Amino acid sequence: MEEKLILEDGIEVEQVYRRPETLTDVPYHYCPGCSHSVVHNVLMEVVADLGIQEQTIGVAPVGCSVFAYHYMNVDMQEAAHGRASAVATGIKRVMPDKLVFSYQGDGDLAAIGTAETIHTANRGENILVVFINNGIYGMTGGQMAPTSLPGMVTSTSPYGRDVSMVGYPLKITELVAQLPATYYVTRQSAHNPNAVRKLKKAITKSFEYQQQKKGTCFIEVVSNCPSGWKMTPVETIKYLEEVMFPYYPLGDLKVPKN
Amino acid sequence: MIRGTIKVDTKICKGCELCIIACPQDVLALSVNFNEKGYRYVELISSACTGCINCALVCPEAAITVYREPKPVKKAQAKV
Amino acid sequence: MEKEIRTEEPRLMKGNEALAEAAIRANIDAYFGYPITPQSEVIEYLMFEVPNRKDKKTVVLQAESEVASINMVYGAAGAGARVMTSSSSPGISLMQEGISYIASAQLPCLVVNVVRGGPGLGTIQPSQSDYFQATKGGGHGDYHLIVLAPSSVQELADFVFDAFKLAEKYRNPAMILADGALGQMMEKVVLPKDNSLPKVSKPWATTGKTKDRERNIITSLFIQPEVMEKVNLELQEKYAAMQSEVRWEELNTDDAEVLLVAFGLSARICQKVMDLGRAKGIKIGLLRPITLYPFPYKRIAELAEKVDFILDVEMNAGQMVEDVRLAVEGRAPVYFKGRMGGMISTPDDILNEVEAISEKLNVLHQ
Structure with a gap:
């Protein structure tokens, strides 16, 4: 892509934003408007900005982002469903000076992998956990997630999530924030430019904390799922703001004490 | 007003319109044309772009490259 | 080693x-x-x-x-x-x-x-x-x-x-x-x-993508x-x-008329069975698979040509015996002796089994 362009009226403009070099050229397989891609972009932008591509090892989950390693141009491992943080633990323990992140969805992290998630955080593994919470199982076709909202219609809760039968949405980020060994726990989103800027700051800080060996950093990203929610991407933004954020309020849950 | 522009990789754009609602200048719209994948891709429809990068930040496909006029000092030099 | x-x-x-x-x-x-x-x-x-x-x-x-x-x-x-x-x-x-x-x-x-x-x-x-x-x-x-x-x-x-x-x-x-x-x-x-x-x-290995290689x-x-x-x-x-890489151990298979096949602890017990049997004049040999995968199919097949029968001994309901039978392919009768649930056959139990099988086969042959 050109570094500079001349506009029609002769004004010269310089490139100020481009696709991060730490992404591969492979086009995303995600549905139009999916937050996964935005978070991939931001994550890889931070890796490029911090110059840590050579030190970074990622762990992909099972779920829509099972192919995260097709897009992120860093060394990666694909974990079994729910086990990404255990795999990340294995990597980090034998290479404590490398930077390790796991990237997991709500089913992976908060249902089948709850034990691994809690215990990884409880050990304070010096890794970054990126948790994509869109309240639904996207890959398998829109089934109920542990984080689906009360009354939410999914293919396995066709009359709405009945909390008397299946319980309430699990606020696992709040649980993780209670654990003494976690260092930085925050809930972010990627639904508008400001949110993306904040998310980028949170990821940047998390990698810096990891370099300083501070312990587990945990970032929940409250995300959309246009296909699973059966909405247009633009409609999902409204749903996030009006329905998801009131239940999953954005902001830091645990910040380092200075 | 600061001038800017964008280039969209129309081959990978999926026409999700998230950039359109993120644009403070309302200078983006879906094309009447389709790309190879069958999506109506986004395009710049006015010269009022300021190169604010909002569209690129929210673009899931990382399909947007943003250009902006340099800061005034540099601009003066450039014009010489 | x-x-x-x-x-x-x-x-x-x-x-x-x-x-x-x-x-x-x-x-x-x-x-x-x-x-x-x-x-x-x-x-x-x-x-x-x-x-x-x-x-x-x-x-x-x-x-x-x-x-x-x-x-x-x-x-x-x-x-x-x-x-x-x-x-x-x-x-x-x-x-x-x-x-x-x-x-x-x-x-x-x-x-x-x-x-x-x-x-x-x-x-x-x-x-x-x-x-x-x-x-x-x-x-x-x-x-x-x-x-x-x-x-x-x-x-x-x-x-x-x-x-x-x-x-x-x-x-x-x-x-x-x-x-x-x-x-x-x-x-x-x-x-x-x-x-x-x-x-x-x-x-x-995923040790971090350096510039000189793909991820x-x-x-x-x-x-x-x-x-x-x-x-x-x-x-x-x-x-x-x-x-x-297949590995196994053979004891007294040269002149064996009865072949015991057993692995691990069962093979230790079968060594004793062999000694007790030989003291009584029963020519018992032992094949102990050391690698269970790969399995010594070929060697068991060879030995099956030479022995009267094979007794497979395990601490289970009969699992390796299926591989033994696959190896033997009918060349010799294959019997199984096993105990389950944490119980272990004694050398005498196994020797009695050997003798009982011998007797049965002798009756059949007469």
Whole structure:
């Protein structure tokens, strides 16, 4: 892509934003408007900005982002469903000076992998956990997630999530924030430019904390799922703001004490 | 007003319109044309772009490259 | 294990502890495990001993479950580490998903199963009832582990080295299939020499993408069937190549009229049976498979031509006997003697069985 362009009226403009070099050229397989891609972009932008591509090892989950390693141009491992943080633990323990992140969805992290998630955080593994919470199982076709909202219609809760039968949405980020060994726990989103800027700051800080060996950093990203929610991407933004954020309020849950 | 522009990789754009609602200048719209994948891709429809990068930040496909006029000092030099 | 690397005096050690000490000496980078009887001494020994070895940087971590342990093994093995875990039957069942992923992603590692009686929560007493699970894959998909079956504390220690050598040679998970008795009993052992297992280069490991190479990806996901089949064909080629690693031990097979086939602890018992039988004039020989995968089909087939019958002895309901029958292909009658649920046949029980079978066959032949 050109570094500079001349506009029609002769004004010269310089490139100020481009696709991060730490992404591969492979086009995303995600549905139009999916937050996964935005978070991939931001994550890889931070890796490029911090110059840590050579030190970074990622762990992909099972779920829509099972192919995260097709897009992120860093060394990666694909974990079994729910086990990404255990795999990340294995990597980090034998290479404590490398930077390790796991990237997991709500089913992976908060249902089948709850034990691994809690215990990884409880050990304070010096890794970054990126948790994509869109309240639904996207890959398998829109089934109920542990984080689906009360009354939410999914293919396995066709009359709405009945909390008397299946319980309430699990606020696992709040649980993780209670654990003494976690260092930085925050809930972010990627639904508008400001949110993306904040998310980028949170990821940047998390990698810096990891370099300083501070312990587990945990970032929940409250995300959309246009296909699973059966909405247009633009409609999902409204749903996030009006329905998801009131239940999953954005902001830091645990910040380092200075 | 600061001038800017964008280039969209129309081959990978999926026409999700998230950039359109993120644009403070309302200078983006879906094309009447389709790309190879069958999506109506986004395009710049006015010269009022300021190169604010909002569209690129929210673009899931990382399909947007943003250009902006340099800061005034540099601009003066450039014009010489 | 080559004789020359044994430079130390013999020590009296518990099987699980000898195994753990051998692991330290094999310079494992990491051990991840979860306590379960009858093998908890492995992690206890490592936790106690490793901090005292200033020259060792071994990671020893007690995970929250066997599920987490095996996935930590996956991560560390993918990062190029020499890594192992150990457990006993119910815990190994929990690990099967992870082991299948490790086999598919072609990661070298060692899994030790100190078998106890099952099914279910079962008993903590020794058993060999995980033979099928160990040798036929264990989890989902077409794969095999390299399986070594020790029959002494000495072999329990030695096979740590052998298992890592094979695992790293073939980029395949290896298993030591022991049993509760071997893990718990104390025996004389000459430990393998420290630092005598060289590290191998692992250019495929996820150690961080440097500029001079493409990124390394560890995965077991090959969603296009054409690719998945190709991966399977590669695995099958690898398993075919592994057949050359087959190992077994033979005792008194030259003149044997009766062949006992047994592995692990059962083979120890069968040695006694052989001695008792020969004292009575019954020409008993013993074949002990040391590798259960690959299995010594060919040698058993050869011996089947020469003997009157084969008696397969196991501590289970008859698992390896299926492989013995596959090897024999009707060349000789194959019988089975086994006890289950943590019970062990005595030498007399087995000898009585040999005599009963002989009598029955003699009647048939007359």
